Structure formats: C-alpha cells, structure tokens
Ligand SMILES: [Zn+2]
C-alpha cells in the first residue's frame with residue numbers, strides 16, 4: 001500500500017477526530033492584510049493545508065516589519081507585502097496555492113467576496129473592517145477579525161447573523177471615522193498611518209486563535225466555533241484571557257441581507273444598459289442605491305483644469321478632492337442613490353473609478369435586485 005504525500009504530510013493533524021483534510025484542501029480563504037497578523041494567519045493556513053489562499057494588502061515592506069513578520073527577509077524592503085508573503089507561503093506548502101493581491105480590499109468590490117468560503121482579517125484600521133463587515137454581512141459570508149496592540153489582542157468571529165462588527169462600535173467611534181473620511185479626499189498627508197506598538201508574539205497568538213476558529217468553520221464544524229458573535233481577549237501582561245459575548249444592535253445599519261443577486265454583467269457598458277435589461281426581464285427600475293458613496297468631482301473653479309471624475313469613495317485616489325495644477329479645493333458631490341434620468345446613468349463604466357466587481361442595487365416599486373458592475377479605471 002502506498003500513501004500519497006498529502007496523506008503522510010497531514011498525518012498528525014488528521015488524527016484530530018473531527019478533522020477533514022479534504023474540505024480544507026478545497027477551501028478558498030481571503031486574508032485581508034499582510035502585516036504582522038497577516039503573516040501568521042497565512043503561515044497557519046498554509047501549514048494546515050487550506051487549498052486556496054488569497055492575501056490582499058496595498059502596502060510595501062518597511063525595515064520595521066522584519067521584527068514581526070515571519071516571511072519577510074532583509075532585502076525585501078520596498079516590495080509589496082502581499083506578493084512576498086504569497087510567494088514564501090507557497091514554498092512553505094506546495095500543496096497550497098497562495099496568491100498576493102496588491103490593492104486595498106475595497107478595490108476588489110463586494111461581489112468578489114462570493115469567491116471565498118471565509119474572510120480572515122489582520123487589519124489595522126476601522127474603515128477597512130467596516131467595509132469587510134458590511135460586505136460579508138449582506139452576502140452571507142462569515143469573517144474573522146483580529147487586532148493587536150502592545151501585549152493585548154483580540155480575536156472574534158462575525159457570522160452573517162447575530163451581532164456584527166458595526167454593532168460593537170459606539171457613536172464616538174463613528175464620529176471619529178466620519179471626520180477622517182471627509183478629510184481623506186482633501187489631505188492624504190494628514191492621515192497618519194497606524195504605528196501602534198505591537199510585537200511578534202502577540203501577533204502569533206491572536207492569529208493562532210483566528211485560524212483555529214477558521215479551521216472549524218472550513219471543515220463544516222460550526223458547532224465547535226466558540227467565538228461566533230463573541231470576542232476572545234488576551235491581556236498579555238497578566239496572561240489573563242476572557243471571552244465576552246457581543247450584544248446585537250437592532251438599529252445596526254449593517255444588517256442588510258441581500259437575497260436577489262445577479263453576478264453576470266451581461267456585457268453592460270453603463271448603468272443605463274443594466275436598467276434597460278432589467279426593464280425587459282425583471283421590472284421597471286426606479287432608483288439605484290450604492291453601498292459605497294459615489295463621489296463626483298468637478299473641474300477646478302480656480303484654474304480651469306479638467307479635473308472632473310466620478311467614482312466610489314473608497315477607491316478614489318487620495319487627494320482626489322484637490323486640484324493637481326493649482327492645489328485648490330475642487331467641488332465635490334457625494335451621493336448614495338440615483339434616479340433613472342441622472343446623467344451618470346450613461347457614463348461608460350470605463351470612465352468610473354470603481355472596484356473590480358461591485359454590486360449596485362436597483363429598486364423597483366416593490367422589489368430590489370443587486371447587479372454586479374464591472375470595474376472601471378484604477379484611478
Ligand atoms: Zn451590526
């Protein structure tokens with residue numbers, strides 16, 4: 001009798017009674033963030049043999065990352081974190097396919113999340129967490145969050161039902177974020193990149209907890225998941241750990257579950273194409289809703305430069321609200337909905353700054369459908 005390489009490689013973990021290597025090998029996971037947590041998350045996913053892992057991060061490796069990131073080496077500085085991490089993890093376990101995506105997670109668009117069984121985050125900012133949370137929630141995907149600061153850390157699981165990440169935020173948290181968001185269009189230099197104190201051991205422990213829960217979900221043993229709607233909190237000084245349940249907020253804006261999805265763009269070149277098709281096949285659309293604000297920037301009133309553009313707020317280039325010629329403030333307009341006679345309806349998608357595959361909601365008098373809109377330019 002001969003054993004395949006995969007069988008012997010995974011022998012010890014397969015002795016865990018509920019383990020299912022086949023399901024892990026068939027799983028697709030998106031890891032958001034390729035920093036200290038992302039390195040440890042991807043390392044664990046590759047070691048246990050999760051078949052397909054995509055890791056997304058727009059940042060490049062800095063010298064100070066080397067002390068916390070197991071896959072980064074001297075000489076990697078300046079290279080994209082996601083690319084280096086994916087390559088190294090691919091070598092760690094050739095039975096896994098790990099891809100690096102160098103972009104913001106928002107650039108993927110919510111429709112892309114349907115390609116994955118699970119999303120695991122190693123993020124350092126609330127904006128990206130909010131985006132992941134809302135997109136996973138409406139598409140019925142579970143996501144796992146982790147955070148570290150100093151010797152403290154937390155890990156938590158947000159399934160499509162029950163309390164979500166947004167439920168855990170206070171009004172003051174939202175106020176701080178909306179201030180940062182409105183600044184983002186104007187002064188990128190003001191956005192201080194998060195330089196919180198962290199170290200390798202805390203990252204390793206928190207990522208370990210995140211992936212432990214991920215494995216249970218991926219092999220279909222939801223009954224074993226301990227952190228659904230709950231947080232595992234580690235105080236690294238005292239080594240005290242606790243589990244606390246979150247309370248669901250009935251008024252939470254993120255609790256929007258989408259039933260009718262149309263993931264085929266049918267070759268549409270503008271929103272009006274989609275509206276026409278829906279009119280013939282589904283019903284008469286009356287309004288469009290965007291889950292991410294759409295920003296229209298006008299031409300520069302001060303110097304007359306042609307600066308007009310349109311796009312989703314989360315993927316607009318930083319500083320898009322300021323004239324590149326005279327540095328004057330540009331007129332901007334933000335909208336979350338359109339009527340069918342809006343001039344934007346006929347603007348070709350290629351002229352939009354838009355995520356790769358993002359749903360747009362069409363509303364008729366009595367129903368709604370979410371149609372994928374293909375990516376425009378990258379800004
Ligand atoms: Zn919520």
Ligand SMILES: [Zn+2]
Pocket residue numbers: 300301302303304305323324325326327328
């Ligand atoms: Zn100008």
